[in-house]
Amino acid sequence: MIMKLLQHRLIITALFLYISAYKVYAADYSSEQSYLEEFPVVLSASRLTQPLSEAPNAVTVIDRAMIKASGFRTIPDLFRLVPGMFVGFTDGNTPIVAYHGSTEEYSRRMQVLIDGRSVYLPPVSNVNWEDIPLQIDDIERIEVIRGPAAASHGANSLQGVVNIITRDASSVRGTDVSVATGSDGVSDVSLHMGKSGSELDYRATLAYRADHGYATSILNDDHATGLANLRANYHSNATNSFDFQLGYNAGTRGFGIEGRPDTDPFHDARTSTSFQQITWLHALPQHDELKLNYSHTFRHYSVSFYNNFLNTPVSKRETVSRHELELQHTTQLNADNRLVWGGGMRTEAVESSVFLASPQSLRQSRLFAHDEWRMVDSAVLNAGAMLENDEMGHKNTSPRVALNYHLTPKHTLRMGTSIAYRNPAIVEEHGFQPGATPIAADALLALGGNLPEKILSREIGYLGEYNAIGTTVDARIYHDSVSDIIYYDPSPIGPPDFNGRPYSLSNLMSATYQGFETTIKYRWGENSNLIFNFSRQMASCSVTGTLREPLFLPILQGIADSCTLMVPWNSGSILLTQQLSPDVHFSAGYYHQGELTFLDAQAPLSIMRRLDMRIARTFGNPNDRGGEVALVVQNALLDNYTDYGSTPQTAGQIRFGRRAYLSATLRF
Amino acid sequence: MSRYWAIIFLLSAVVLPTGATQARTLKVILVMSDSTPVYQQFSISFDKALAASMADVSVIESQLLNKANADLIVAVGMKASELAAAQTDIPVLATMVPRAGYEELLSHARSNISTRPISAIYLDQPWGRQIDFLRAAIPGRRRIGLLHSLNAPIDFARLHQDVAQRGGLLVAQPTLSASELFSSLESVLALSDVLLAVPDSMIYNSSSIRNILLTSYHHGIPLIGLSQAYVNAGALCAIFSTPEQLAAQTSATVISFAQSGLLHEPQYPVDFTIAVNQQVARSLEIEFPSSALIRGQMDQAKEKGP
Numbered sequence: 001m002i003m004k005l006l007q008h009r010l011i012i013t014a015l016f017l018y019i020s021a022y023k024v025y026a027a028d029y030s031s032e033q034s035y036l037e038e039f040p041v042v043l044s045a046s047r048l049t050q051p052l053s054e055a056p057n058a059v060t061v062i063d064r065a066m067i068k069a070s071g072f073r074t075i076p077d078l079f080r081l082v083p084g085m086f087v088g089f090t091d092g093n094t095p096i097v098a099y100h101g102s103t104e105e106y107s108r109r110m111q112v113l114i115d116g117r118s119v120y121l122p123p124v125s126n127v128n129w130e131d132i133p134l135q136i137d138d139i140e141r142i143e144v145i146r147g148p149a150a151a152s153h154g155a156n157s158l159q160g161v162v163n164i165i166t167r168d169a170s171s172v173r174g175t176d177v178s179v180a181t182g183s184d185g186v187s188d189v190s191l192h193m194g195k196s197g198s199e200l201d202y203r204a205t206l207a208y209r210a211d212h213g214y215a216t217s218i219l220n221d222d223h224a225t226g227l228a229n230l231r232a233n234y235h236s237n238a239t240n241s242f243d244f245q246l247g248y249n250a251g252t253r254g255f256g257i258e259g260r261p262d263t264d265p266f267h268d269a270r271t272s273t274s275f276q277q278i279t280w281l282h283a284l285p286q287h288d289e290l291k292l293n294y295s296h297t298f299r300h301y302s303v304s305f306y307n308n309f310l311n312t313p314v315s316k317r318e319t320v321s322r323h324e325l326e327l328q329h330t331t332q333l334n335a336d337n338r339l340v341w342g343g344g345m346r347t348e349a350v351e352s353s354v355f356l357a358s359p360q361s362l363r364q365s366r367l368f369a370h371d372e373w374r375m376v377d378s379a380v381l382n383a384g385a386m387l388e389n390d391e392m393g394h395k396n397t398s399p400r401v402a403l404n405y406h407l408t409p410k411h412t413l414r415m416g417t418s419i420a421y422r423n424p425a426i427v428e429e430h431g432f433q434p435g436a437t438p439i440a441a442d443a444l445l446a447l448g449g450n451l452p453e454k455i456l457s458r459e460i461g462y463l464g465e466y467n468a469i470g471t472t473v474d475a476r477i478y479h480d481s482v483s484d485i486i487y488y489d490p491s492p493i494g495p496p497d498f499n500g501r502p503y504s505l506s507n508l509m510s511a512t513y514q515g516f517e518t519t520i521k522y523r524w525g526e527n528s529n530l531i532f533n534f535s536r537q538m539a540s541c542s543v544t545g546t547l548r549e550p551l552f553l554p555i556l557q558g559i560a561d562s563c564t565l566m567v568p569w570n571s572g573s574i575l576l577t578q579q580l581s582p583d584v585h586f587s588a589g590y591y592h593q594g595e596l597t598f599l600d601a602q603a604p605l606s607i608m609r610r611l612d613m614r615i616a617r618t619f620g621n622p623n624d625r626g627g628e629v630a631l632v633v634q635n636a637l638l639d640n641y642t643d644y645g646s647t648p649q650t651a652g653q654i655r656f657g658r659r660a661y662l663s664a665t666l667r668f
Numbered sequence: 669m670s671r672y673w674a675i676i677f678l679l680s681a682v683v684l685p686t687g688a689t690q691a692r693t694l695k696v697i698l699v700m701s702d703s704t705p706v707y708q709q710f711s712i713s714f715d716k717a718l719a720a721s722m723a724d725v726s727v728i729e730s731q732l733l734n735k736a737n738a739d740l741i742v743a744v745g746m747k748a749s750e751l752a753a754a755q756t757d758i759p760v761l762a763t764m765v766p767r768a769g770y771e772e773l774l775s776h777a778r779s780n781i782s783t784r785p786i787s788a789i790y791l792d793q794p795w796g797r798q799i800d801f802l803r804a805a806i807p808g809r810r811r812i813g814l815l816h817s818l819n820a821p822i823d824f825a826r827l828h829q830d831v832a833q834r835g836g837l838l839v840a841q842p843t844l845s846a847s848e849l850f851s852s853l854e855s856v857l858a859l860s861d862v863l864l865a866v867p868d869s870m871i872y873n874s875s876s877i878r879n880i881l882l883t884s885y886h887h888g889i890p891l892i893g894l895s896q897a898y899v900n901a902g903a904l905c906a907i908f909s910t911p912e913q914l915a916a917q918t919s920a921t922v923i924s925f926a927q928s929g930l931l932h933e934p935q936y937p938v939d940f941t942i943a944v945n946q947q948v949a950r951s952l953e954i955e956f957p958s959s960a961l962i963r964g965q966m967d968q969a970k971e972k973g974p
Binding site for chain 2: 041049
């Protein structure tokens, strides 16, 4: 009897559960709760981007659609879509991204952030692009700020800022697998998976990327990287959310140049980078917000080969560890003023047998404030400053002010000026490199005591929307003066030639960069887009410091005189995107760069022209249980694509003819 | 504007065939679905509005309806309305209820419901008003995306027509289950200029709102919400009626009932509020007109008809 009753109750319960389950999946339009429900603040101040027409700098945004259309496999290549930006490779596995004349192997005058975590690293303050544990398709958007922006983006924002925003933890749902294979050993595979729930979202990526570098036998520039990263967001209540990120990559990069079996034989370097990051976002009343960000980055580099000349094995290694903490408060002071202010601290520890004689550590602190003042409906004044102290004796104040005036709601004029500093890199203060042979003197022996490099930047910009013809225009003219540029300063004692003496690094030069940049976007119809970028640059340099060995002044003067050649007179790109049918997409990118000479290169680089094309076909539902097959052809017209080389053997070589790769993505 | 509507409303109440004017005090029971601040706000505003009108109405707030003795029950929210309809034979004015809920109540309620006067003041805005609002506020964004579950009580054929007549295009995307929500969202966002939220708890709830807002923002597509809470969370804007506005309309209806003994047909809210998230508007480079301008254009559109 009892059993029977129990059974009966179970049936009723099951029926009730069935009904409730049915109720959950059936929309409940009959309750007023949909209108009365409270929600957390989702699009808080730090998630909302400032519109371009109100930003204090010229900004180029590279979004997911552009990344896909470009057909590029690696992040550095994407910067070809930024007017005035230079992308080059010392060899097939060592990219350089530089802006306005910093065209050298150790390009180090930009701030590069990934979700607020700076990735330019000591001892050189440059970016090891191939060692970032980030897959190109995990990028949501890249904002490239053309010009100094220390007030809002922190230290090293001298010539510009690359701000990479990765996909939110909630934006990947389900699983997809991609493979790519093609010429020059292109062999990539990636797995993305993610899930979003009511309190926890996560996404994870596993990827492997490899190629044989440039199609030249002179260089050993193979490259293979495996990476894993995880992003999770925990948001248990309406006011707090925690974002966790972890990433790791490990790879090998080929080094060595043919014809140098003694000092630079073909050999491999091993690199690995890991990071951990946690961001706490706390919503305050009136859309104010508090953001606390902590990150730790660790990079390891090691290389070993046999030096035939010395008849001894050579082993070099470098480890870098960085901890960074930043607190930022965004507050709407009143209807017309929004203030972002905060402070940060960073510690770095470097051990490097490549660049340093002894381990070095550095602690830097900064305070910043940036106010966006809507003076009248038609004018926005952005003003701010950063105060920094690197505890190596450099205390700088970097102010920025810009006025955006809306001539009409669709036409905006921007006038801005700013000063920013780049504190000397550890290598510029403490660098030490022993000579490669016993008879060669020490190559680098930095004496330190340098001043920070300083930029004074002025610009006038225009942004216009011509909706009737589907066109937007972003243009600016700029004038940047960089002073106290740190350059090679040979020792007064040593062999009679410039390259044979040990050198220090000193504030020796000043440079002026001026020019015009524009981006024109044209859209004709739902599925047809064209983005045109153009830049005209002029540079001039002068010797402003005192060399330790005055004999070399004519050489330095010669370098300063040839500085006009260090930027291409004309450069630009065109990215065309056309949807041919609901499931066939075509895109083409054309890249042009005028002749230029590098700061540290052996031969001038001739005009570069390159046409890349991509055609893709999607099948199924691209968002769910579907996929895509794509073919990318780079340098399709077989233009002589050359690149920079810092040695006579590699300079001006044709790097690749036509190359192609095929990719397939399956989502399930 | 609201005064204009109130006058029309009161006039229409007067012109309706009236029964014998009741000389005695009208006894009203106010029954609430919940005691959360929204309902309390309604109660306070309702009392205030009646007091200001000097009408001869006495209100007691009660949840015990079994042996209630009153001339009218004002039921706030669906739960209270269901209770009032089920447990008494007293005339009921359901207020702050969605139209879909009220109609479901009528169709499911016991037969005694038809024997006594019953009416409603809806919480939701009429479709025509919502479309007029979108056309006035963001005229450049013509394609209105609407994500809904399969059994949504929406007359899509009519809605398509209403949107088209006002120069827009409706992109309605059904979603079959919660697991398909985000792929449906991506599909609707790909074809829309704006996403209009509907009171569909399967799609819009406190668990999903974060991802809906982030995804639509990444597509550069604003969400149009249903309440101030949506706007605070990150929706571009919303039109909705506050408890105060609904309480004022309810008290006017009660006064009219006191005078005529009749309840008019169910009504949509007369007054409404426009809320805008200026930060979101600026970030999406949407130039949002002033509320006065929007209301002016909505009135013009209404007068002209679709």
